[in-house]
Amino acid sequence: MGERLGLRIRFALFFAALAIGGVAIFAGGLLLGQARASGPVDGYVIAGLVGGFGLMGLAAWIGLLFDANVARPILGLAADLHTRAQTDVPVGIEAHDARYLGALAPAAQAIHEALEEARTSQERAVAEKTARMARDTALFEALLRDLSEGVVVVSPDLRIRLYNRVATDLLGPLGLDRPLSAFLRLDPVSESIARCAAHSARGQPRTETFLAATHDGERLLVGSVCPVVMAEARVGHVLTFHDATEELRTHGALEHLLAETVESARRPTAAIGAMLDVLAEGDDLPAADRDRMNAAMRDELKRLFAVLNGPAAADVATARPWPIAEVAVSDIFDALEARLMVPFEVTPSDAVLSCDGYAITELLSRVVQETGGREGVRSLRLSAEPAGREISLVLSWAGAPISQGALEQWVKAPLSPAYGGYSGRDALSAHRTEIWTETGAEGARIVLPLAAAHRPEPPAAPAIHRDFYAFDLPAFSGPLGERALSEAAFVVFDTETTGLDPARDEIVQIAGVRLLGGRLLRGETFDTLVDPGRPIPPSSTKIHGIDDARVRGAPGVAEAGRAFARFAEGSVLVAHHASFDMALLEAKADLIGWRPETPALCTGLLSAALYPHASDHTLDALAARFGVAIDEKLRHTALGDALATAEVFLRMVPVLEAAGVTTLAHLADVQRQGLRQPA
Template sequence: MAERFGLRLRFALFFAALALGGSIAICGGLWLGYTRMGGPVEGYVTAGIVAGFGLLGLAAWVGLLFDENVAKPILALASELNTRARAGVDADIDEKQARYLGALAPAVSTIHDALSEARAAQEHAVALETARINREKALFETLLHDLAEGAVVLTPDNRVMLYNRVAQQLLGALGLDRRIQAFLRPEPLEHALKRMESKYARGQIEAESFLAASADGSRFFLARISPVISDEERLGHVLIFHDATEDLQVHAERDHLFNTMLEQVRRPAAALSAVLDVLQEDGDMPAKTRATFNAAMREEVDRLFTCLSDTGPRYGSAASRHWPMTEVAAEDIFDALRARGITKLDSVGGSQFMRCDGFAIVGLLALVLNGLAKSETRHDITLKAEPHDHEVWLTIIWNGEETPDGLIDAWVQQPISGGYGQYTGRDVLDGHRTEIWSEIQADGHRIVLPLVAAGEPVLSASEARPEFYDFNLPAVALDDDMADRPLSELSFVVFDTETTGLSPSNGDEIVQIAGVRIVNGRLLRGEVFETLVNPGRPIPAATTAVHHITDDMVVDAPGISEAGKRFHDFCQDSVLVAHNAPFDLAFLRLKEQQIGRKFSQPVLCTVLLSAALFEHTGSHTLDALAGRFGVSIAPELRHTALGDAVATAEVFQQMLKVMQGEGIGTLRQAIAAERRMTQIRKAQNY
């Protein structure tokens, strides 16, 4: 029975019992005095009432002092120790709050210091053991990051537990613990999985290829999926894919060109054949009639030439798009030529970048350079890369004998390499939609090869690498009942909004939304949502002074309709978390009809959870919680949607550990704890 009552209530009951017992004792003593000594009963009653009320008042006063200086500090110290034990917080304990408890506060600080030392020793031991794993992890991350194809590893129920940057670029807002069906049309994937299952049942472990479209149908991917098996246990699937949209478009365009040309050629060819038959059969045809047939033949021949003239450029354009063009540095081409044994070669301008088939261009230049080298009268050969508007000119410069264009044409008619079959230097020029020619300059001769310029890849050394994988995702289907699932198995979106004011029902609007994801207990700093929102009304100067968002900043920002849809997609299959969540949700839910989506996800509020976990304190502001858990918020990020969302997420991560220790382990239990504390909101300052 006693375990049902809190410490403060126990002390209150103790002093109440003391006051009640004292009052009974006073009444008993007065009654005994009256029975022995006699006298007016009114005097005894008056004395009893005065003494009783005096005792009750004294007990209440002493009880309040005891509650304020003993019970609350004890609870505060217990909460501090519990938080540090479960959340790993190392901030020093404030001993002033327990200044009347003698040696208890210093003893608690000593325990905290010992706990910190033990944790540091444990972390050191773990760090030594994990150093090797971290090195392997770095190698794995680099390999995954630089793959040219999209790579996704799926759980058995097709949730993402690994992806690389290419996959994110191709599929959009890809994220851990999200269903792959949200990014790919599910039917081809499901059919491929069924085929793979059938093979696996026959003892065949093979990859299955398929063609899939993106969820919005704008892209097509050539993909293959294979099982991940360890100790005969199915751990998931590996999905490798690349964008085949342009390949399919080019194939369709070339097929259409061929069919069109065939149809346009068939009629003139048939007409020419008929005219020739008539001319051959009638050798004595009158001159006027023969002239008419000749004119008809000329007309049909003109049609043929027109068809070929129109189709040729269109085919060349499609072929050049289909050919594997990439950004190539001129220095790489120069090095490749040296590797072919062309040693008497100086090069200049290797920092230029071109969009081309590097291997084919090397083969073409090798044909020309080898042709030049056959004559001993040509010397001082230099290869340059020079920018010209939107092109880079590769120029071969030499002194000595001139090279006529006819000789260059003969060189480029040769195959460039055995690996390319009969593909000649002329084919290379046609495929790149360019030409090569020779020129005479004052200081010698040169051959010019123009290629399309490409920008140098932009590299950012400070770019943070997002969390692309999590192999510890629980094997639980997302469509299970979320209420009874452990909090550790859920995905969360911690979000915040900035607004024009505090009253959504009176016309205030959202000006910024930001959110971050927590999956498997990890804050995924690489999966962030952030956008300004055009509120459609002026932003008051008073609110701009708080969040520093001005009217000029939101002029070109999306409206709440577009921003709300994007944010809703970001929150898919997640529990929403916010500090003072009813405020932020009120703005979103008032716009549900305009957005076209309902924010029906479960919601947790860090204010109410704080009140449930730390009821001895009246401060549940974000700053107070950050201080409690040792979370720092940069001043320039405070009162920005993303800054507050990240700080709330870091606080919520620590709260999850404390909640687990308090027996709040499922979403249902967390929501129940919030409901018990709803009335506290009226008395708190947050």
């Protein structure tokens, strides 16, 4: 960074020396003239003062013009070229401020274009050589995202290196380089990993299973873990798992029902057995006693039949691991239209059932086929009729009705070879439903009621971001300040408020994005409105567009702050003009129960340290300097400004590293003291 004077100071000293020298020469000339003329001194003194001050003023004016039109543009061009040498800035160099430098600005623009062309050529060559790898990577991403089981890859210290969508659904908002212990109770997983290591040490590597609860204890996950080995060293583990909460709950309930049923049947069975023994051994038993014994046996048999025919026994008998899922009625109807030759019409429906779609389709296929094949049956129609928590699938027709006996014969037949001996009757029992015929004024029909499911609103198609895996993150266990900038995790955040006084005003929106390994993780964002507990002034609403109606029902600052604290855990905070945002959080620290571990970094202060010649360090100015496009629709929203600040900070890091700033501690020093630039 050097100890030499800066360019602007050198020019200022040059013009100061020019002014002082000119005044000295001017004063010397006046003194010489007065000595020769031997006239009054007063006139010469006045002339000298006027001329001297005039000369110094002229020198200062010319110096300021030179600084504004030469020195600062030169420094600006140098900074622009230096920035472009260290990081990719797609926009051209602004030549307006350097318009008085002749060919220097066009030359700088030519260098920028040459750099862009070189980068483009390099990227094109790399892209061509890695096209196959990119296709394999895209396939890998698609497979991981669409797996029906959760997948997490962890490092040896159990920090997340990869996760898929299902894992996020089961464990919560996962994030790269976050500890798995924040989402899963690790004891069973650690034991499985230890068993894996023991088997591997014996030369018998194998996958181990585990049953673990989520961190909040709400779900039980059944899964397996296997090591990832490279060059005979374990570099991590792969965990695959699924939600077994309902399965285990159902299993426990069935075990309880079975135990109750067996215990309830034990007493009458034992009593009957004892009485039978008495009757077998008592040949000389009086007739009256024998009659009483037979009556007692009949009573015990009634009790036994009551147990076996009761609801508990029925639940045990009908409980099977039947594949129940959410199935659209339209999918069942489409399948029937595709496979059946019998003509029938369909009434469109957007209803969703909770059922075994394959079994119900097989059952309806048989019913429609048999009904349509009967003489006199016409105008077959399939429809779905809502009835409370159920949806009735209805087959109606004009013509003779079908008897319940005939329908029962169709239902008793096996469903299909895929289900073995399971019949349609078994499927109806598993769905806890019935099927029947009925006749009305509009004709005959067959009704099959099934449990309704609620179709969720179709989510907007998510943007595909390659931010759910990172295998190249190094393990780091030293002090946070010694961590390299390229290895640190950052959370760039922004707030929108009711005003500009941190001591009095409140947060109405807070958002953040994560940076890790030199990239922006667009899949890991935090964004929430906050109810400030007071009216939002119209002047503030005019800036960020958030009014009282929008924050109604939003979490308060305590709940939102705790959620943001969980999101920012283990990361260094970054913001533009961070002192304001941090003052807002500090004012609510006791209410939230959280204070950041390290001071926040400020992109405004870092810009001032990197570009001391620049007079504008606003977010818009930084975005223009680094070629970051800010979506006007997102400007002055917490998430939009956080994303823009994150893009700026990412482009700033290579420039800082080129200046020798490589660790977090050094970066904090630069923010406090500034960066002394070489001349």
